[in-house]
Amino acid sequence: MQLYESGEMYLETIYILxxxxxxxxxxxxGEYMGFSKPSVSRAVGLLREAGLITMDKSGYLRLTxxxxxxxxxIYERHTVLTEMFIRLGVDEKTASDDACRIEHYISDKTxxxxxxxxxxxxxx
Numbered sequence: 705m706q707l708y709e710s711g712e713m714y715l716e717t718i719y720i721l722x723x724x725x726x727x728x729x730x731x732x733x734g735e736y737m738g739f740s741k742p743s744v745s746r747a748v749g750l751l752r753e754a755g756l757i758t759m760d761k762s763g764y765l766r767l768t769x770x771x772x773x774x775x776x777x778i779y780e781r782h783t784v785l786t787e788m789f790i791r792l793g794v795d796e797k798t799a800s801d802d803a804c805r806i807e808h809y810i811s812d813k814t815x816x817x818x819x820x821x822x823x824x825x826x827x828x
Contacts, residue, residue, distance in 0.1 A: 707754070709808040712778050713737070714747045715756060718765055719775035728765045781807035784819055 707715070717736050721728045734744040748765065751757045756771030767775055782803050789799035810818075 707756075707774065711747065711751060711754075712774075712808055713804075714744075714751060715767070715771060715775040716778045716782065718751075718757060718767060719772065719779055722765075722767065729763050730765065733765070778807060781810065781815055784815070784822060785810075788818060788822060 717733050718728055721732055721736060730744045730748050734741055756768055758766050758768060785803035785806055786799045789802055790796060
């Protein structure tokens, strides 16, 4: 299944929140992202249908193995790109904002090259 930018952003948010707390609810996702309840409900439904998250009877969200793998990859892209931009002299907020936009479109080949470059020169 093709996951678009908004779906990837929701997955990444659930991943980030789940690293901070074992109990992540739709309301937490909405507050973190600044999105409305209906928007979050729709996204959560689509992610559940795709088999990327589950929701228990209490409304707590959990990433499936496939969802966690995808979310980790997105998060890694975000952190590596942010770090690269900061090293280039970009302020942290701009670096993070730009990384967030680019992380959804950059090819695996280009990202792997960036990651290797960062590792070679004392980065990630």
